[in-house]
Amino acid sequence: MLQDIFTAFWRDWVVLKHRMIKFILSRMVAPILYLVAFGWGLGRSIHTTSGSYLDFLVPGILALNSMNISFNSLAPLHGERIYHKSIEEYFTAPINPLSFAAGKILAAILRGMISSLIIIVLSYAFGANFTITPLFIIILLLNCAIFAEIGYYAAMTIASYEDMGRFNTYILLPMSFLCGTFFSTSKLPAALYYFIHALPLTHTSLLLRSIGRGEPAAIFSLIILLIYTVGCFLLCAHVTTKAQK
Amino acid sequence: MLCLSSLKKVYPYKNAAGKQAEKIAVADLNLKIANNEIFGLLGPNGAGKTTTIRMLTMLTQPTAGTICYDNLNTAANAKKIKALIGVVPQHINFDQDLTVGENMHLHGRLHHMNKQERVSRIDELLAYVELSDRINDSVRSLSGGMKRRLLIVRALMHKPQILFLDEPTVALDPQVRRRIWDLIRKMHHDGVTIVLTTHYIEEAEALCGRVAIMNKGKLIALDSPTNLKEKIGKYVVEWDKDNGERDFKIFPDRETAQKFAAALQQGNILRRHSNLEDVFVELTGRKVN
Numbered sequence: 001m002l003q004d005i006f007t008a009f010w011r012d013w014v015v016l017k018h019r020m021i022k023f024i025l026s027r028m029v030a031p032i033l034y035l036v037a038f039g040w041g042l043g044r045s046i047h048t049t050s051g052s053y054l055d056f057l058v059p060g061i062l063a064l065n066s067m068n069i070s071f072n073s074l075a076p077l078h079g080e081r082i083y084h085k086s087i088e089e090y091f092t093a094p095i096n097p098l099s100f101a102a103g104k105i106l107a108a109i110l111r112g113m114i115s116s117l118i119i120i121v122l123s124y125a126f127g128a129n130f131t132i133t134p135l136f137i138i139i140l141l142l143n144c145a146i147f148a149e150i151g152y153y154a155a156m157t158i159a160s161y162e163d164m165g166r167f168n169t170y171i172l173l174p175m176s177f178l179c180g181t182f183f184s185t186s187k188l189p190a191a192l193y194y195f196i197h198a199l200p201l202t203h204t205s206l207l208l209r210s211i212g213r214g215e216p217a218a219i220f221s222l223i224i225l226l227i228y229t230v231g232c233f234l235l236c237a238h239v240t241t242k243a244q245k
Numbered sequence: 246m247l248c249l250s251s252l253k254k255v256y257p258y259k260n261a262a263g264k265q266a267e268k269i270a271v272a273d274l275n276l277k278i279a280n281n282e283i284f285g286l287l288g289p290n291g292a293g294k295t296t297t298i299r300m301l302t303m304l305t306q307p308t309a310g311t312i313c314y315d316n317l318n319t320a321a322n323a324k325k326i327k328a329l330i331g332v333v334p335q336h337i338n339f340d341q342d343l344t345v346g347e348n349m350h351l352h353g354r355l356h357h358m359n360k361q362e363r364v365s366r367i368d369e370l371l372a373y374v375e376l377s378d379r380i381n382d383s384v385r386s387l388s389g390g391m392k393r394r395l396l397i398v399r400a401l402m403h404k405p406q407i408l409f410l411d412e413p414t415v416a417l418d419p420q421v422r423r424r425i426w427d428l429i430r431k432m433h434h435d436g437v438t439i440v441l442t443t444h445y446i447e448e449a450e451a452l453c454g455r456v457a458i459m460n461k462g463k464l465i466a467l468d469s470p471t472n473l474k475e476k477i478g479k480y481v482v483e484w485d486k487d488n489g490e491r492d493f494k495i496f497p498d499r500e501t502a503q504k505f506a507a508a509l510q511q512g513n514i515l516r517r518h519s520n521l522e523d524v525f526v527e528l529t530g531r532k533v534n
Protein backbone atom coordinates (compact mmCIF):
# COMPACT_ATOMS: atom_id res chain seq x y z
CA MET A 1 0.00 0.00 0.00
CA LEU A 2 2.72 2.50 0.99
CA GLN A 3 4.71 1.54 -2.08
CA ASP A 4 1.69 2.17 -4.30
CA ILE A 5 0.99 5.52 -2.67
CA PHE A 6 4.59 6.39 -3.39
CA THR A 7 4.23 5.32 -7.03
CA ALA A 8 1.29 7.65 -7.61
CA PHE A 9 3.18 10.39 -5.78
CA TRP A 10 6.36 9.65 -7.74
CA ARG A 11 4.56 10.24 -11.04
CA ASP A 12 3.50 13.74 -10.00
CA TRP A 13 6.90 14.42 -8.51
CA VAL A 14 8.59 13.56 -11.82
CA VAL A 15 6.28 15.93 -13.66
CA LEU A 16 6.88 18.68 -11.11
CA LYS A 17 10.66 18.14 -11.29
CA HIS A 18 10.58 18.63 -15.06
CA ARG A 19 8.97 22.02 -14.49
CA MET A 20 10.28 23.10 -11.11
CA ILE A 21 11.74 26.45 -12.19
CA LYS A 22 8.64 27.37 -14.20
CA PHE A 23 6.46 26.28 -11.31
CA ILE A 24 8.33 28.42 -8.79
CA LEU A 25 8.41 31.49 -11.02
CA SER A 26 4.73 31.31 -11.88
CA ARG A 27 3.82 30.76 -8.23
CA MET A 28 5.53 34.05 -7.34
CA VAL A 29 3.37 36.25 -9.56
CA ALA A 30 0.06 36.27 -7.71
CA PRO A 31 1.52 36.70 -4.21
CA ILE A 32 3.75 39.56 -5.34
CA LEU A 33 0.72 41.28 -6.85
CA TYR A 34 -1.29 40.80 -3.65
CA LEU A 35 1.55 42.01 -1.51
CA VAL A 36 2.17 45.08 -3.67
CA ALA A 37 -1.46 46.02 -4.28
CA PHE A 38 -2.95 45.24 -0.90
CA GLY A 39 0.08 45.31 1.33
CA TRP A 40 2.02 48.29 0.06
CA GLY A 41 -0.60 50.10 -2.00
CA LEU A 42 -3.89 49.93 -0.13
CA GLY A 43 -2.32 48.73 3.07
CA ARG A 44 -0.57 52.02 3.90
CA SER A 45 -3.87 53.80 4.39
CA ILE A 46 -5.46 50.97 6.38
CA HIS A 47 -4.98 50.82 10.11
CA THR A 48 -5.77 47.72 12.05
CA THR A 49 -5.93 47.50 15.82
CA SER A 50 -3.03 45.09 15.89
CA GLY A 51 -0.08 46.07 13.78
CA SER A 52 0.18 46.76 10.05
CA TYR A 53 -2.27 45.59 7.38
CA LEU A 54 0.55 43.65 5.75
CA ASP A 55 0.86 41.49 8.88
CA PHE A 56 -2.89 40.97 8.80
CA LEU A 57 -2.82 40.14 5.10
CA VAL A 58 -0.01 37.58 4.90
CA PRO A 59 -1.84 34.71 6.69
CA GLY A 60 -4.85 35.36 4.46
CA ILE A 61 -2.74 35.17 1.32
CA LEU A 62 -1.07 32.01 2.58
CA ALA A 63 -4.47 30.44 3.18
CA LEU A 64 -6.01 31.36 -0.14
CA ASN A 65 -2.90 30.57 -2.13
CA SER A 66 -2.39 27.13 -0.63
CA MET A 67 -6.06 26.47 -1.31
CA ASN A 68 -5.77 27.46 -4.97
CA ILE A 69 -2.54 25.64 -5.65
CA SER A 70 -3.56 22.41 -3.96
CA PHE A 71 -6.91 22.38 -5.71
CA ASN A 72 -5.56 23.26 -9.13
CA SER A 73 -2.67 20.81 -8.88
CA LEU A 74 -5.24 18.11 -9.39
CA ALA A 75 -7.06 19.79 -12.27
CA PRO A 76 -4.88 17.92 -14.83
CA LEU A 77 -6.21 14.69 -13.33
CA HIS A 78 -9.45 15.54 -15.09
CA GLY A 79 -7.69 15.33 -18.47
CA GLU A 80 -5.88 12.17 -17.42
CA ARG A 81 -9.22 10.61 -16.64
CA ILE A 82 -11.39 11.88 -19.51
CA TYR A 83 -9.09 12.59 -22.46
CA HIS A 84 -5.81 10.71 -22.12
CA LYS A 85 -7.38 7.94 -20.05
CA SER A 86 -3.97 7.41 -18.52
CA ILE A 87 -5.52 6.62 -15.14
CA GLU A 88 -6.60 3.28 -16.60
CA GLU A 89 -3.00 2.22 -15.98
CA TYR A 90 -3.62 2.47 -12.25
CA PHE A 91 -6.94 0.71 -12.44
CA THR A 92 -5.58 -2.31 -14.31
CA ALA A 93 -2.63 -2.60 -11.91
CA PRO A 94 -2.66 -4.77 -8.79
CA ILE A 95 -2.90 -1.86 -6.38
CA ASN A 96 -5.51 -0.64 -3.97
CA PRO A 97 -7.23 2.24 -5.82
CA LEU A 98 -7.12 4.23 -2.59
CA SER A 99 -3.34 4.40 -2.78
CA PHE A 100 -3.76 6.14 -6.11
CA ALA A 101 -5.97 8.74 -4.45
CA ALA A 102 -3.62 9.15 -1.52
CA GLY A 103 -0.54 9.55 -3.73
CA LYS A 104 -2.21 12.16 -5.91
CA ILE A 105 -3.41 14.12 -2.89
CA LEU A 106 0.03 14.02 -1.25
CA ALA A 107 1.61 15.36 -4.44
CA ALA A 108 -0.89 18.23 -4.53
CA ILE A 109 -0.13 18.97 -0.88
CA LEU A 110 3.54 19.16 -1.77
CA ARG A 111 2.84 21.72 -4.47
CA GLY A 112 0.69 23.72 -2.06
CA MET A 113 3.47 23.68 0.53
CA ILE A 114 6.17 24.71 -1.94
CA SER A 115 4.13 27.70 -3.02
CA SER A 116 3.43 28.53 0.63
CA LEU A 117 7.14 28.54 1.29
CA ILE A 118 7.61 30.97 -1.59
CA ILE A 119 5.04 33.32 -0.08
CA ILE A 120 6.59 33.12 3.37
CA VAL A 121 9.96 34.10 1.94
CA LEU A 122 8.44 36.91 -0.15
CA SER A 123 6.42 38.26 2.78
CA TYR A 124 9.48 38.48 4.99
CA ALA A 125 11.20 40.28 2.11
CA PHE A 126 8.29 42.74 2.00
CA GLY A 127 8.83 43.37 5.70
CA ALA A 128 5.95 41.41 7.20
CA ASN A 129 6.10 40.25 10.82
CA PHE A 130 4.75 36.86 11.83
CA THR A 131 6.05 33.83 13.66
CA ILE A 132 6.04 30.35 12.26
CA THR A 133 5.52 27.50 14.69
CA PRO A 134 5.07 23.77 14.04
CA LEU A 135 1.34 24.24 14.52
CA PHE A 136 1.37 26.97 11.85
CA ILE A 137 2.84 24.43 9.41
CA ILE A 138 0.33 21.79 10.43
CA ILE A 139 -2.55 24.17 9.74
CA LEU A 140 -1.10 24.90 6.30
CA LEU A 141 -0.75 21.18 5.64
CA LEU A 142 -4.35 20.57 6.66
CA ASN A 143 -5.55 23.38 4.41
CA CYS A 144 -3.59 21.96 1.48
CA ALA A 145 -4.95 18.49 2.22
CA ILE A 146 -8.57 19.66 2.31
CA PHE A 147 -8.38 21.47 -1.00
CA ALA A 148 -6.27 18.79 -2.66
CA GLU A 149 -9.02 16.36 -1.69
CA ILE A 150 -11.71 18.66 -3.05
CA GLY A 151 -9.66 19.03 -6.24
CA TYR A 152 -9.34 15.27 -6.51
CA TYR A 153 -13.05 14.83 -5.99
CA ALA A 154 -13.86 17.44 -8.61
CA ALA A 155 -11.42 16.00 -11.17
CA MET A 156 -12.83 12.52 -10.68
CA THR A 157 -16.49 13.50 -10.95
CA ILE A 158 -16.84 16.55 -13.19
CA ALA A 159 -17.68 15.68 -16.78
CA SER A 160 -16.29 18.59 -18.80
CA TYR A 161 -13.20 20.70 -18.53
CA GLU A 162 -15.27 23.87 -18.57
CA ASP A 163 -17.04 22.78 -15.42
CA MET A 164 -13.68 22.48 -13.69
CA GLY A 165 -13.22 26.18 -14.50
CA ARG A 166 -16.68 26.94 -13.16
CA PHE A 167 -15.79 25.25 -9.89
CA ASN A 168 -12.94 27.75 -9.61
CA THR A 169 -15.14 30.71 -10.42
CA TYR A 170 -18.14 29.90 -8.27
CA ILE A 171 -16.52 28.27 -5.28
CA LEU A 172 -12.82 29.00 -4.92
CA LEU A 173 -12.83 32.63 -6.04
CA PRO A 174 -15.58 33.79 -3.63
CA MET A 175 -13.95 31.85 -0.82
CA SER A 176 -10.58 33.41 -1.49
CA PHE A 177 -12.08 36.87 -0.97
CA LEU A 178 -14.60 36.26 1.78
CA CYS A 179 -13.05 33.77 4.16
CA GLY A 180 -11.26 36.17 6.43
CA THR A 181 -8.40 36.55 4.02
CA PHE A 182 -8.44 40.28 3.23
CA PHE A 183 -10.65 41.57 6.02
CA SER A 184 -11.96 40.45 9.36
CA THR A 185 -15.26 38.58 9.17
CA SER A 186 -16.45 39.91 12.54
CA LYS A 187 -18.47 42.79 11.05
CA LEU A 188 -20.32 40.71 8.44
CA PRO A 189 -24.15 40.31 8.70
CA ALA A 190 -25.01 37.38 10.95
CA ALA A 191 -26.28 34.99 8.23
CA LEU A 192 -23.22 35.52 6.07
CA TYR A 193 -21.00 35.32 9.13
CA TYR A 194 -22.25 31.84 10.03
CA PHE A 195 -22.11 30.67 6.46
CA ILE A 196 -18.52 31.89 6.07
CA HIS A 197 -17.57 30.27 9.35
CA ALA A 198 -18.78 26.93 8.11
CA LEU A 199 -16.11 27.01 5.41
CA PRO A 200 -12.65 25.58 6.07
CA LEU A 201 -10.67 28.45 4.56
CA THR A 202 -12.03 30.87 7.17
CA HIS A 203 -10.65 28.74 9.96
CA THR A 204 -7.31 28.41 8.24
CA SER A 205 -7.07 32.22 7.95
CA LEU A 206 -8.08 32.71 11.58
CA LEU A 207 -5.68 30.08 12.86
CA LEU A 208 -2.72 31.22 10.78
CA ARG A 209 -3.33 34.81 11.83
CA SER A 210 -3.54 34.14 15.53
CA ILE A 211 -0.56 31.77 15.53
CA GLY A 212 1.40 34.25 13.42
CA ARG A 213 0.76 36.93 16.06
CA GLY A 214 1.87 34.59 18.80
CA GLU A 215 -1.66 34.20 20.17
CA PRO A 216 -3.13 30.81 21.17
CA ALA A 217 -4.87 28.81 18.46
CA ALA A 218 -8.61 28.17 18.65
CA ILE A 219 -9.16 24.47 19.22
CA PHE A 220 -12.63 24.77 17.70
CA SER A 221 -11.17 25.90 14.36
CA LEU A 222 -8.61 23.14 14.43
CA ILE A 223 -11.34 20.55 14.94
CA ILE A 224 -13.31 21.95 12.00
CA LEU A 225 -10.25 21.60 9.75
CA LEU A 226 -9.69 18.03 10.92
CA ILE A 227 -13.33 17.16 10.24
CA TYR A 228 -13.04 18.57 6.74
CA THR A 229 -9.79 16.69 6.09
CA VAL A 230 -11.26 13.36 7.09
CA GLY A 231 -14.66 13.98 5.50
CA CYS A 232 -13.20 15.01 2.17
CA PHE A 233 -10.90 12.02 2.13
CA LEU A 234 -13.88 9.73 2.63
CA LEU A 235 -15.53 11.39 -0.36
CA CYS A 236 -12.38 10.81 -2.40
CA ALA A 237 -12.30 7.17 -1.35
CA HIS A 238 -15.91 6.80 -2.37
CA VAL A 239 -15.45 8.39 -5.78
CA THR A 240 -12.31 6.32 -6.43
CA THR A 241 -14.04 3.01 -5.78
CA LYS A 242 -16.85 4.19 -8.01
CA ALA A 243 -14.55 5.27 -10.84
CA GLN A 244 -12.78 1.94 -10.68
CA LYS A 245 -16.06 0.39 -11.76
CA MET B 246 -9.03 -21.19 -17.82
CA LEU B 247 -10.91 -17.98 -18.37
CA CYS B 248 -14.61 -18.44 -17.95
CA LEU B 249 -17.33 -15.94 -18.89
CA SER B 250 -20.86 -16.82 -17.92
CA SER B 251 -23.96 -14.88 -18.92
CA LEU B 252 -21.86 -11.77 -19.24
CA LYS B 253 -23.89 -8.69 -20.05
CA LYS B 254 -23.28 -4.97 -20.37
CA VAL B 255 -25.98 -2.38 -20.86
CA TYR B 256 -25.26 1.32 -21.35
CA PRO B 257 -27.88 4.00 -20.94
CA TYR B 258 -28.07 6.28 -23.97
CA LYS B 259 -30.35 8.78 -25.71
CA ASN B 260 -31.93 7.31 -28.82
CA ALA B 261 -32.60 9.22 -32.04
CA ALA B 262 -35.95 10.43 -30.70
CA GLY B 263 -34.15 11.95 -27.70
CA LYS B 264 -35.61 9.39 -25.29
CA GLN B 265 -33.58 7.64 -22.63
CA ALA B 266 -32.97 4.07 -23.78
CA GLU B 267 -30.72 1.13 -23.07
CA LYS B 268 -27.95 0.06 -25.41
CA ILE B 269 -27.03 -3.58 -25.08
CA ALA B 270 -23.29 -3.63 -25.77
CA VAL B 271 -22.79 -7.25 -24.74
CA ALA B 272 -25.69 -9.68 -24.40
CA ASP B 273 -25.44 -12.89 -22.44
CA LEU B 274 -21.95 -13.96 -23.44
CA ASN B 275 -20.82 -17.47 -22.48
CA LEU B 276 -17.27 -18.39 -23.30
CA LYS B 277 -14.40 -20.52 -22.06
CA ILE B 278 -10.84 -19.68 -23.02
CA ALA B 279 -8.25 -22.33 -22.19
CA ASN B 280 -4.82 -21.59 -20.77
CA ASN B 281 -2.18 -20.91 -23.40
CA GLU B 282 -4.69 -20.35 -26.18
CA ILE B 283 -4.46 -17.55 -28.72
CA PHE B 284 -8.06 -16.53 -28.85
CA GLY B 285 -9.44 -14.05 -31.36
CA LEU B 286 -12.49 -11.87 -30.91
CA LEU B 287 -13.84 -10.66 -34.24
CA GLY B 288 -16.84 -8.58 -35.14
CA PRO B 289 -17.93 -5.43 -36.95
CA ASN B 290 -17.62 -1.98 -35.37
CA GLY B 291 -19.76 -1.72 -32.29
CA ALA B 292 -20.09 -5.48 -31.91
CA GLY B 293 -19.02 -5.30 -28.27
CA LYS B 294 -15.42 -6.53 -28.47
CA THR B 295 -13.87 -3.65 -26.55
CA THR B 296 -16.64 -3.74 -23.98
CA THR B 297 -15.97 -7.46 -23.46
CA ILE B 298 -12.24 -6.88 -23.05
CA ARG B 299 -12.86 -4.01 -20.65
CA MET B 300 -15.04 -6.23 -18.51
CA LEU B 301 -12.42 -8.98 -18.56
CA THR B 302 -9.74 -6.50 -17.51
CA MET B 303 -11.96 -5.02 -14.79
CA LEU B 304 -12.13 -1.56 -16.29
CA THR B 305 -15.87 -1.83 -16.76
CA GLN B 306 -18.28 -3.41 -14.35
CA PRO B 307 -20.57 -5.99 -16.01
CA THR B 308 -24.29 -5.30 -15.73
CA ALA B 309 -24.78 -9.01 -15.08
CA GLY B 310 -22.85 -12.25 -15.25
CA THR B 311 -19.53 -13.44 -13.89
CA ILE B 312 -15.93 -13.74 -15.00
CA CYS B 313 -13.59 -16.33 -13.51
CA TYR B 314 -9.88 -16.77 -13.92
CA ASP B 315 -9.33 -20.40 -12.98
CA ASN B 316 -11.05 -20.37 -9.61
CA LEU B 317 -10.73 -16.63 -9.01
CA ASN B 318 -13.80 -14.49 -9.49
CA THR B 319 -13.20 -10.91 -10.71
CA ALA B 320 -15.74 -9.52 -8.30
CA ALA B 321 -13.81 -10.77 -5.26
CA ASN B 322 -10.19 -11.14 -6.38
CA ALA B 323 -9.54 -8.10 -8.53
CA LYS B 324 -6.06 -7.42 -7.14
CA LYS B 325 -4.81 -10.98 -7.57
CA ILE B 326 -6.13 -11.18 -11.11
CA LYS B 327 -4.71 -7.82 -12.08
CA ALA B 328 -1.25 -9.07 -11.22
CA LEU B 329 -1.71 -11.84 -13.80
CA ILE B 330 -3.04 -9.85 -16.72
CA GLY B 331 -1.56 -7.43 -19.23
CA VAL B 332 -3.72 -5.01 -21.17
CA VAL B 333 -3.13 -3.34 -24.53
CA PRO B 334 -6.12 -1.02 -24.92
CA GLN B 335 -7.68 0.03 -28.21
CA HIS B 336 -6.96 3.70 -27.55
CA ILE B 337 -3.53 5.01 -26.65
CA ASN B 338 -3.54 5.81 -22.94
CA PHE B 339 -0.03 6.93 -22.08
CA ASP B 340 0.71 9.47 -19.44
CA GLN B 341 1.27 12.43 -21.74
CA ASP B 342 3.44 14.28 -19.25
CA LEU B 343 6.00 11.51 -18.96
CA THR B 344 8.72 10.28 -21.27
CA VAL B 345 8.82 6.89 -22.94
CA GLY B 346 11.06 5.50 -20.21
CA GLU B 347 9.04 7.06 -17.41
CA ASN B 348 5.83 5.56 -18.76
CA MET B 349 7.49 2.15 -18.70
CA HIS B 350 8.86 2.73 -15.19
CA LEU B 351 5.43 3.79 -13.99
CA HIS B 352 4.01 0.52 -15.25
CA GLY B 353 6.81 -1.47 -13.64
CA ARG B 354 6.37 0.34 -10.34
CA LEU B 355 2.63 -0.29 -10.39
CA HIS B 356 3.46 -3.98 -10.76
CA HIS B 357 5.94 -3.87 -7.90
CA MET B 358 9.06 -4.53 -9.94
CA ASN B 359 12.31 -3.37 -8.39
CA LYS B 360 14.56 -0.90 -10.14
CA GLN B 361 17.02 -3.45 -11.51
CA GLU B 362 14.24 -5.58 -12.98
CA ARG B 363 12.61 -2.53 -14.50
CA VAL B 364 15.73 -1.17 -16.11
CA SER B 365 16.75 -4.44 -17.74
CA ARG B 366 13.23 -5.24 -18.89
CA ILE B 367 12.77 -1.77 -20.38
CA ASP B 368 16.06 -2.08 -22.26
CA GLU B 369 15.07 -5.44 -23.64
CA LEU B 370 11.55 -4.45 -24.67
CA LEU B 371 12.41 -1.08 -26.19
CA ALA B 372 15.17 -2.72 -28.18
CA TYR B 373 12.69 -5.28 -29.48
CA VAL B 374 10.40 -2.59 -30.91
CA GLU B 375 13.31 -0.39 -31.95
CA LEU B 376 12.53 2.46 -29.61
CA SER B 377 15.69 2.36 -27.48
CA ASP B 378 16.90 5.73 -28.68
CA ARG B 379 13.54 7.34 -27.81
CA ILE B 380 13.68 6.42 -24.13
CA ASN B 381 14.05 10.03 -22.97
CA ASP B 382 11.62 11.54 -25.48
CA SER B 383 8.17 12.66 -24.50
CA VAL B 384 5.56 10.11 -25.59
CA ARG B 385 3.86 12.97 -27.40
CA SER B 386 6.75 13.12 -29.85
CA LEU B 387 6.33 9.53 -31.07
CA SER B 388 4.64 8.73 -34.37
CA GLY B 389 1.31 6.88 -34.29
CA GLY B 390 2.89 3.52 -35.05
CA MET B 391 5.66 4.04 -32.48
CA LYS B 392 3.03 4.74 -29.84
CA ARG B 393 1.31 1.45 -30.70
CA ARG B 394 4.58 -0.43 -30.40
CA LEU B 395 5.25 1.15 -27.05
CA LEU B 396 1.71 0.42 -25.91
CA ILE B 397 2.24 -3.27 -26.61
CA VAL B 398 5.60 -3.65 -24.90
CA ARG B 399 4.44 -1.65 -21.91
CA ALA B 400 1.83 -4.33 -21.26
CA LEU B 401 4.58 -6.95 -21.34
CA MET B 402 6.73 -5.22 -18.68
CA HIS B 403 5.54 -7.42 -15.81
CA LYS B 404 5.43 -10.67 -17.84
CA PRO B 405 1.68 -11.23 -17.61
CA GLN B 406 0.22 -14.72 -17.81
CA ILE B 407 -2.80 -13.56 -19.73
CA LEU B 408 -2.49 -10.83 -22.31
CA PHE B 409 -5.40 -8.85 -23.73
CA LEU B 410 -4.78 -6.97 -26.96
CA ASP B 411 -7.52 -4.77 -28.38
CA GLU B 412 -6.62 -4.16 -32.03
CA PRO B 413 -2.91 -4.29 -31.31
CA THR B 414 -1.58 -3.81 -34.82
CA VAL B 415 -3.82 -1.03 -36.04
CA ALA B 416 -1.75 1.57 -37.93
CA LEU B 417 1.45 -0.46 -37.97
CA ASP B 418 3.56 -0.93 -41.06
CA PRO B 419 3.78 -4.50 -42.42
CA GLN B 420 7.28 -5.18 -41.04
CA VAL B 421 6.36 -4.06 -37.56
CA ARG B 422 3.08 -5.93 -37.72
CA ARG B 423 4.96 -9.14 -38.44
CA ARG B 424 7.36 -8.41 -35.58
CA ILE B 425 4.42 -7.98 -33.26
CA TRP B 426 2.95 -11.24 -34.52
CA ASP B 427 6.25 -12.91 -33.74
CA LEU B 428 6.22 -11.35 -30.32
CA ILE B 429 2.72 -12.72 -29.74
CA ARG B 430 3.78 -16.18 -30.96
CA LYS B 431 6.80 -16.04 -28.67
CA MET B 432 4.60 -15.16 -25.69
CA HIS B 433 2.31 -18.02 -26.64
CA HIS B 434 5.30 -20.33 -26.85
CA ASP B 435 6.29 -19.22 -23.35
CA GLY B 436 2.89 -20.28 -22.05
CA VAL B 437 0.99 -16.99 -22.06
CA THR B 438 -2.73 -16.98 -22.81
CA ILE B 439 -3.61 -14.38 -25.42
CA VAL B 440 -6.96 -12.78 -26.15
CA LEU B 441 -6.96 -10.36 -29.04
CA THR B 442 -9.42 -8.45 -31.17
CA THR B 443 -8.65 -7.37 -34.68
CA HIS B 444 -10.18 -6.15 -37.91
CA TYR B 445 -7.31 -7.66 -39.88
CA ILE B 446 -8.73 -11.03 -40.70
CA GLU B 447 -5.39 -12.33 -41.91
CA GLU B 448 -4.05 -11.50 -38.46
CA ALA B 449 -6.65 -13.69 -36.80
CA GLU B 450 -6.01 -16.39 -39.35
CA ALA B 451 -2.26 -16.21 -38.83
CA LEU B 452 -2.35 -16.23 -35.04
CA CYS B 453 -5.51 -17.56 -33.49
CA GLY B 454 -6.22 -21.15 -32.56
CA ARG B 455 -9.86 -20.26 -32.07
CA VAL B 456 -11.93 -17.25 -32.94
CA ALA B 457 -15.25 -16.00 -31.68
CA ILE B 458 -17.30 -13.82 -33.99
CA MET B 459 -19.55 -11.30 -32.29
CA ASN B 460 -22.30 -9.24 -33.81
CA LYS B 461 -24.49 -6.72 -31.99
CA GLY B 462 -23.27 -7.94 -28.62
CA LYS B 463 -23.98 -11.60 -29.34
CA LEU B 464 -21.67 -14.50 -29.99
CA ILE B 465 -22.58 -15.89 -33.40
CA ALA B 466 -19.74 -18.31 -34.12
CA LEU B 467 -16.96 -19.96 -32.18
CA ASP B 468 -14.41 -22.37 -33.62
CA SER B 469 -10.97 -22.68 -35.17
CA PRO B 470 -10.48 -20.69 -38.40
CA THR B 471 -10.19 -23.95 -40.38
CA ASN B 472 -13.43 -25.37 -39.03
CA LEU B 473 -15.28 -22.10 -39.58
CA LYS B 474 -14.18 -22.06 -43.21
CA GLU B 475 -15.28 -25.64 -43.65
CA LYS B 476 -18.66 -24.88 -42.12
CA ILE B 477 -19.50 -22.10 -44.56
CA GLY B 478 -17.95 -23.92 -47.55
CA LYS B 479 -14.37 -24.25 -48.70
CA TYR B 480 -14.75 -22.88 -52.24
CA VAL B 481 -15.63 -19.42 -53.46
CA VAL B 482 -16.50 -18.01 -56.87
CA GLU B 483 -16.20 -14.25 -57.38
CA TRP B 484 -17.33 -12.21 -60.37
CA ASP B 485 -18.01 -8.64 -61.55
CA LYS B 486 -21.64 -7.58 -61.53
CA ASP B 487 -23.14 -5.42 -64.29
CA ASN B 488 -23.03 -2.32 -62.07
CA GLY B 489 -19.31 -2.76 -61.48
CA GLU B 490 -19.61 -4.11 -57.94
CA ARG B 491 -18.19 -7.49 -57.08
CA ASP B 492 -20.24 -10.44 -55.90
CA PHE B 493 -19.35 -13.87 -54.56
CA LYS B 494 -20.89 -17.21 -53.69
CA ILE B 495 -19.61 -19.93 -51.37
CA PHE B 496 -19.73 -23.65 -52.20
CA PRO B 497 -19.15 -26.76 -50.12
CA ASP B 498 -17.20 -28.63 -52.81
CA ARG B 499 -15.02 -28.00 -55.83
CA GLU B 500 -17.37 -29.53 -58.41
CA THR B 501 -20.40 -27.35 -57.73
CA ALA B 502 -18.17 -24.29 -57.62
CA GLN B 503 -16.67 -25.23 -60.98
CA LYS B 504 -20.09 -25.88 -62.55
CA PHE B 505 -21.40 -22.57 -61.25
CA ALA B 506 -18.37 -20.66 -62.57
CA ALA B 507 -18.62 -22.30 -65.97
CA ALA B 508 -22.26 -21.28 -66.34
CA LEU B 509 -21.60 -17.64 -65.33
CA GLN B 510 -21.87 -15.02 -68.09
CA GLN B 511 -20.14 -12.24 -66.07
CA GLY B 512 -16.56 -11.06 -66.45
CA ASN B 513 -13.54 -11.40 -64.16
CA ILE B 514 -14.52 -14.74 -62.71
CA LEU B 515 -12.25 -15.97 -59.94
CA ARG B 516 -12.29 -19.33 -58.19
CA ARG B 517 -10.50 -19.60 -54.87
CA HIS B 518 -10.50 -21.18 -51.40
CA SER B 519 -12.64 -19.52 -48.81
CA ASN B 520 -10.93 -17.52 -46.09
CA LEU B 521 -11.83 -16.22 -42.68
CA GLU B 522 -12.94 -12.95 -44.20
CA ASP B 523 -15.64 -14.81 -46.16
CA VAL B 524 -16.77 -16.39 -42.91
CA PHE B 525 -16.88 -13.03 -41.23
CA VAL B 526 -18.81 -11.32 -44.00
CA GLU B 527 -21.14 -14.26 -44.45
CA LEU B 528 -22.02 -14.41 -40.76
CA THR B 529 -22.21 -10.73 -39.91
CA GLY B 530 -24.05 -9.67 -43.06
CA ARG B 531 -22.66 -8.47 -46.35
CA LYS B 532 -23.69 -4.88 -45.91
CA VAL B 533 -22.60 -2.59 -43.09
CA ASN B 534 -25.33 -2.92 -40.43
Ligand SMILES: Nc1ncnc2c1ncn2[C@@H]1O[C@H](COP(=O)(O)OP(=O)(O)OP(=O)(O)O)[C@@H](O)[C@H]1O
Pocket residue numbers: 256257258268269270288289290291292293294295296297335
Ligand atom coordinates in the same frame (compact mmCIF):
# COMPACT_ATOMS: atom_id res chain seq x y z
N1 LIG C 1 -18.83 4.17 -22.41
C1 LIG C 1 -19.86 3.89 -23.21
N2 LIG C 1 -21.04 4.51 -23.04
C2 LIG C 1 -22.10 4.22 -23.83
N3 LIG C 1 -22.09 3.33 -24.82
C3 LIG C 1 -20.93 2.67 -25.05
C4 LIG C 1 -19.77 2.92 -24.27
N4 LIG C 1 -18.78 2.12 -24.72
C5 LIG C 1 -19.30 1.43 -25.75
N5 LIG C 1 -20.60 1.75 -25.95
C6 LIG C 1 -21.49 1.15 -26.97
O1 LIG C 1 -21.42 -0.24 -26.86
C7 LIG C 1 -21.41 -0.85 -28.15
C8 LIG C 1 -20.19 -1.75 -28.29
O2 LIG C 1 -19.03 -0.95 -28.32
P1 LIG C 1 -17.57 -1.57 -28.35
O3 LIG C 1 -16.63 -0.45 -28.17
O4 LIG C 1 -17.50 -2.68 -27.39
O5 LIG C 1 -17.48 -2.12 -29.84
P2 LIG C 1 -16.27 -2.79 -30.60
O6 LIG C 1 -16.72 -4.14 -31.00
O7 LIG C 1 -15.03 -2.70 -29.80
O8 LIG C 1 -16.18 -1.87 -31.90
P3 LIG C 1 -14.90 -1.36 -32.73
O9 LIG C 1 -14.57 -2.43 -33.69
O10 LIG C 1 -15.43 -0.16 -33.43
O11 LIG C 1 -13.80 -1.05 -31.76
C9 LIG C 1 -21.44 0.30 -29.15
O12 LIG C 1 -22.75 0.45 -29.61
C10 LIG C 1 -21.02 1.49 -28.37
O13 LIG C 1 -21.64 2.64 -28.84
Ligand SMILES: [Mg+2]
Pocket residue numbers: 294295296335411
Ligand atom coordinates in the same frame (compact mmCIF):
# COMPACT_ATOMS: atom_id res chain seq x y z
MG1 LIG D 1 -13.24 -1.80 -30.05
